[in-house]
Amino acid sequence: MKARFEKYISYPIGLIIALSIFSATLLAMGFNPILSLEALIKGSFGTVFRASEIFVKVAPLLLTALAFLIAFKARFLNFGAEGQLYIGALCAYLAASQMGGLPSILSVPLVVLASFAGGVAWLAIPLVLKVKLAINEIFPTIVLNFTAILLVNWLVTGPIMDPNALIPQTRAIPRETWLPIMIPKTRLHVGLIFAFFLAFLIYLILQKTVLGYDIRAVGLGPRAAKHGGIDFSRNTIIVGILSGGLAGLAGMIEVLGVNHLMIMGFSPGFGYQGIAIAALGRFDPIGVLPASIFWSILLIGGRSMERATPPVPIHMIHVLQAVLVLSVLIVQEFLTVRRQK
């Protein structure tokens, strides 16, 4: 009971610490922190549209957080969600653009599969290197992020660029493949429900199935797991597939739900932010729900801080996010150490 309380108390404490540091920094830079925070809150909740934008961002953030988390449970560190997201989006776009005329009920699932496969394909090399040759996954997954981004940049500035467009982007995908909007006059699409559903599914897998047991066993005690008959390679491959696939789905959500086309630099680093969100949510598939929502509030609110007078640079929001993750984790660590003493 006490441990559970401490688990949650770290959030308000961490938030207070982070906001104090943030305000102090703003003051030092000559801004009024009260006005800035007011802009942040109004900017994120001021109107229905703005509030809906929070959840538009939650969908991809939640999926990349889950992607990192599921692999992390088996101690496979997938730092390549950003690249897998780009390739997932690319596959979603390529598949969707072939599906004009097909009913949504057929086309959307096919596109979903394509993006999942794309994400997995992009993780395949690090995964095989890890399982077959015991090569650490960190470097290969990071490097492939840049490869993916450059590949997509090249494609949208040339081979698949819309000849009539003024900026590097493709033609729109057929209407039938767009994800339905849930609230009129907003961009809030059903992808959000899909992401929530996947979070719940990952929770079920980890807690209620033999597979989840095996994954956690491999992560917490690889040698004892092997000794108990749990196959390291098999489980690493499974989490790799889930992880790469989830990141690919995050890309799909952006294409089918928000942009409806491929555009250069469409991801503001969702893949990397997923890692921070996974940590903020204590690597728990339910914990990442509030974490991703909170993260998204800062993203959306941060933009209106930028529009306030005088404008606070958007980078300050990134500072706030980083300080927040650090303070929550430090407070948690501090509480655990103190409890053990």
Next chain:
Amino acid sequence: MGQSTGEKIERLVEKLRGNKGSGQQSRLRKLKPGESIIEMRGITKRFPGVLANDHIDFDLKACEIHALLGENGAGKTTLMNILYGLYRPDEGSILVQGEPVIIRSPKDAIELGLGMVHQHFMLIPVMSVTENIVLGLKSAREPLLDIGRAEKRIAELSEMHKLKVDPRAKIEQLSMGERQRVEILKALYRDARVLILDEPTSVLTPQETEDFFKTLRSMVNQGFTIVFITHKLPEVMEISHRVTVLRRGKVVARSDTKLTNPSELSKMMVGREVAINIEKQKPEEGKVALEVKNLSAMGDKGLLALKNISFSIHEGEILGVAGVSGNGQRELAEVLTGMRKASEGKVYIFGRDMTNLSPKKIIEQGVGDIPEDRSGTGLILGFSVAENLVLETRSMSPFSYRWFLPFAKRYFLDRNEIHKNAERLIQEYEIMTPSVDAPARNLSGGNLQRLILAKVLSRNPKLLVAAQPTSGLDVAATEFIQRKLIEQRERGVAILLISEDLNEIMTLSDRIAVMYEGKIIGIIPASKAQIQEIGLMMTGVK
């Protein structure tokens, strides 16, 4: 060696740096032999579900060897961790030479002149002896290291106290005995005057123990004071001047060693009289359960660790493997359980060729294993007690089910059944744990071993491999485990018992194989075995 290097480094840094050393407390002054130097008064420490220390009074006099005796889980380590600043007591106070002190961290303790050698060494395997010893200390040439000077000082200390070790060797190349010397040197290098040694002999061979005792005696003559934690009575009688006995977190006796005797101490330590008296029925010759033919395998360092080994075990028979550890026993157990590949030879289990199959296949064939490395191989410390108990049976009925996928494998865990199973087993195996959902990490050594035993025996194996099943355990746990092994033998289970404890081998085995340098030197029926003869074979004399 269950923990990762990362974890070790973290704990080390915490240990060495401390949180915030006050730096103002006085060091131990010049000591007169017999003068009281440390007094712990009314120390109480609670952990979730356990009262580890219950109003303990403990005092230490200069230049004595003070034995702290008690079973596993009695609270010895906790008490000394409090003295060393690793834990804060919930109640009680500590006085050093009559002055009250607050020890917030190991840094404070070190400043006072205390040094502690933990049961599990806190050394970084890839670093050299010298690097480990100076870790966390300021060097004279800050920010540069001064390894040369440190090496010289370590060589001096090691010469002076007869703690032989090469300052340039990497920790991972050293034996357990040598690592212990490094730990002691580490404390001496920090000018410790009082040494706390937590079950120091548990990692030593009998020969090493003798040398180690010589070192301790000479240190006491030079003015050091030693707290000697142990649960072995003969050692208390041999080396200590005074003894404090703990049972279930309380002091039950305190005496000059000369004024007491082993049977009295043992009664107080256990709370009842124990006499391990295990009776065996005559073996019934069953089928051949395990047959090993010309088996060879590589060790971790790429050298041949098993050399052309052959033997067999029948159902209902215990084959004891005697030998000084490090002579291929661990590798043998690992090959049999699928954790290590054989380079040559065959393993037949109930007539089936199981050579180099996966642990999973071998488990399915009815093989159970009680590994030497309990916390790293036998259990997952981060898993709950209940989860650990189904490690090998999780995908079987009733712990998992198919749901509405009748043809599929059993995909879904039945938390209820897993919970019930655990409740039953902690009763049957007398496992002390706050709850079945508590992580295994919180259990003491004896309870971890009971947990492993419950995990393995609850699935009714037909062939059992048990490596050092009672090493480091107290009398009660040892007796419990030995009885369980005999019970299995009577059920017709074939058992390969690997143990360094010759008495254990002699009492339990039907036949005894002696291993030396990766070979089986000989196999003798237990009825004809002489302890001296086996002792000689173990050391390669015969």
